[in-house]
Amino acid sequence: MGNKGIKGRDVLVWQEPLHDSLPGNMQLILKSPEIRTKKILIPQNATYHRALQLTSQDQHASFGPLGYLYDFKVKDDIRKDAFVLTNSDQIEALTYLVESLPDVTFRVAALTEMSASLLSMVRYPNVVLYQNISQERIQELLKISSIYLDINHYAEVQGIVRKAFEHQQVILAFSHTVHDRTYLAQANIFEQGKEADLVARIKEIYQSVDRYKEAVAQQISQSSSIDPAEFKAYLLEGIGGQVE
Template identity: 70%
Template sequence: MLNLFDTYSRESQDLLHSLKEAGYEHPTVVLEPNGFLPDGVESPFIYFLGQPKVEKRGRFFNEVRVPDFWEITGDNTMAQVNYYGQVKAKIYYYAPSYKRIVERVEWIDNKGQIVLIERYDQYGRHIATTTCDTDGKQLVTTYFEEGLERLTENHQTGDLILTLKKQPIRIFKNRLDFYVFYLEYRRFNLDRVIYNTLATSFSVSLQLGSKGILGQDILVWQERLYDSIPGNMQLILNSQPVRTKKILIPQTDTYHRALLLTPKEQHSLFGPLGYIYEFTEKEDIRKDAFVLTNSDQIESLSYIVEQAPNVTFRVAALTEMSPILLGMVRYPNVVLYQNISQKRIEELLRVSSIYLDINHYGEVQGIVRKAFEHKQVILGFAHTVHDKRYIAKEHIFEQGQEVALVNRINEIYKSVDRYKGAVALQIEQSSAIEMNEFRTRFQEGLGDGNV
């Protein structure tokens, strides 16, 4: 059995975590060229670059090699290379960005156009270089093992060239052929491939079938369904025999939607699943509300603070705060945290009972998911919430409904039972299930009743 993911997305990580918690320890492959995958997860692009025997410390932003007298400056978001006031390169970090570990460096010309992209991995190795044309379009990417060319991908023609020690050069006409070669080269057990998109990993499943490699694959569908079944899913439903024999759907409402959109004779191809989350239990319920932001644009914060004087609002930022936010100290029930540390963020997640997802612009460090796992009740406005998967529908308010949001805060704090009921709403929406139930559902998807 093998997990095959296009990318190491949040959805892929949730599925992998649930499988491992349920006792499934089979290998996992991520098709994207990702140099920051955890132990036990491989990328075909990175596998052929060898396995370093050094510490996984990455390359700190000021360790990027630059010519003499060029300057590197950076903050918790990104960095850049300058020479006499002119930007020569932009340095992008791998998440979490506060660690300032380099994922890629984009070198630019005097016109500000990208001409070269260097990529790094979790060992700090320079693993790949991409050349670009005068319009910034990617031409060729070369992957290195200790400075030696191992793999070259031509983005214009799509072909790849693999050069291994003491082996003949191998040429692949596209990524799909390269992926199938890699799976066979690694001698993975391909009797069951578990994949979670109808994109590249689905194409790999079809390619394995076309080569006569038998198997019973499973699609774990982690997206929403709208007015119709996607075309590639219809191919699975209507074009048997194919390798894919089952479609498991973690989200309960999406599973029921799939049954509504398909005839009864196809319902047996679908199955419910769910997720196993790592919840942190609250030791006590405190009248504390937490906000983590990168801007001073926090929807209706002053009104909420004024209307809930018995609640302490803890507002934190990774950087220094603007005068607007600093002005909130005029309220006795507001505590501000400038340049907050990761240790203090973890502390606030433990002690606060409500998380207000009301800051505009981007989400900070996946804080909504962290608040969810810490069993904070998450409240927000429809135009400010960052991740609806972890927020109960009843806790998302339209713009201008500040009164309703404050009323909900006060209601939650009336009793421990009200708080627990509010947490239960968002857990139910997330399709969280216990380990034994997950294992039972997955075994049924495999067609194996032995749990």
């Protein structure tokens, strides 16, 4: 549009990782002062700092942080309920977790009918299964559960990890089952075969309300979450406006 003589101040919002070099569109912005795009805003904290590492000091003014806005739900109470939503009966270490944590209720749900092997888990008193689960019941389980276990193999179901994050559940996973690391604290991702460490982490989280809140705060902190006022300030600065 600048080439057509239309004046303005544009912003590039960059939401992909940066590796060993800047992409071509960023390089063009930095090398071409005549074009309309004057600011590159980067929501993810680590990516923003990587951009600064890849550029010279005099180019840093072209970049700005932004962050993400999340629709966090109020968590009324903390319950020893762990939720899993799956379309597979391949749920890593489920039997071990159930047997190791008898005081935790494991609520396992599927959008379809379950296999015989998964249905056999009802032999444990602390397992509740939900076949052909409705969207209303999924919302209910998101509200009542305090932990989400991202331990099912194959595809993530309906963006459930972000939904659990916004419901302020503590999310735990194995490194080979995790579907979206954006919403997990690194301390809550365990290597394959380290199910005992995952059990220990769950016990630690449930030691007190403060421990639980610390775990939630830790995963929110690493997610580049930001409050609306800060988001507005960063965005207005990027487009050359002023905060009202």
